[in-house]
Amino acid sequence: MALSKQDFELFRAYVNKLSGLVINEDKQYLIESRLAPIMREIKAHGYQDFYQKIQADKTLTLQNRVVDAITTHETLWFRDGGPWRVFEEVILPNFAEQMRKGHNQRFKVWSAASSTGQEAYSLAMLIDNNICQGKLPGLRPEHFEILGTDISSGAIETAIAGRYNQLEMNRGLALEYKTKYFSQVGNICEIEEKMRRRVKFRTLNLQDDFLSLGRMDVILCRNVLIYFSEEFKNQLMRRFAMLMNPGSYFLLGSTESGLGHSHTFDMREHKSSIYYQLKKI
């Protein structure tokens, strides 16, 4: 179905209002290719008719389907390597130290924009594996709360199910982890129930208020800020900081930078990987 300039502007603005995502002028094909299957299915007569049908749907089913379709859920296990080294070699030993000194008994880790769950489950597996190997004296899995959130209800459903096909399993997951934490039924691998219960998932739009999530010791907001406007990105960084204690950790995607926030976060480096800590005043 042909997308006129006017239709493109309508949907571009609508998607931005729904999610904060910025669709550039040259990305018409994105609207066309991702919305076409839904439009065909509901027999929409063009984009204006589709838009009206979305507005008329008080169940928000169509709106949620647009969000699911337009968001990019590309993700993998232990994505980029570096941040996971930081988590294992800097953050977890620091938590063990805090525990030993009696400064903190519970550590909250938030995968904001968790997509289909690989990032949050990678955290759970890494923590469990380190504890099993006796590397974190005093720490037990129940000392951690791991939360994964995403705007896409479809992605969150997959994350909660913890079931992945072979293609998804082959993206970054070491055989050791696959064997230890998954069972295979046919072509599908399912994360162990014990691990599934260690991670909570829920839908959350980062545009909405999230202060009620409470204090976080680590926030991962990776590979999503690149899709937002500078203004929204800056506002989000300020709101993330409000959930953190001085010294709490913040991890971005490998192509993202928190450089503009040096008044709030200290930028640090560990084995060539960048991470951030909320400034101590």
Ligand SMILES: C[S@@+](CC[C@H](N)C(=O)[O-])C[C@H]1O[C@@H](n2cnc3c(N)ncnc32)[C@H](O)[C@@H]1O
């Ligand atoms: C490319 S994935 C990144 C997943 C994971 N963090 C990683 O780095 O592998 C980006 C995710 O951000 C989510 N997203 C986009 N806009 C969002 C918003 N306003 N609030 C919450 N999540 C959003 C998308 O649904 C998508 O699952």
